[in-house]
Amino acid sequence: MRDGQLNIESQLNGRHPLQARLENWEETQMNMRMQNYKRTFGMGEPIRRTMEMQIVKETTLMPAVVGTPANIHLDILKNKDLDVDWEDVYTGDDQPLDFHSELEKRMGI
Structure with missing residues (x-):
């Protein structure tokens, strides 16, 4: 950046490479958390949490x-x-x- 040179990807997309990482930050953190749950508790824990999150998203509350x-x-x-x-x-x-x-x-x- 100091030299004034940008990579080809940022020139084609018209945005900074860090912007894509920041936009996907929450999703990346959730995937990492689910992988840790999978390693610690087995496959059932991430499946259960994903199902619970889907149920809570679909529920309308007052x-x-x-x-x-x-x-x-x-x-x-x-x-x-x-x-x-x-x-x-x-x-x-x-x-x-x-x-x-x-x-x-x-x-x-």
């Missing part, structure tokens, strides 16, 4: 009293329950919904 619903179940399965991300603090919603407003919205009342 939102919390303030703000948008955070899927805490998925965060626990991904070991991200203690992390505070940008989306957790700044939800982007101007008006928070409570339980009753969400229920009325879903039932069409």
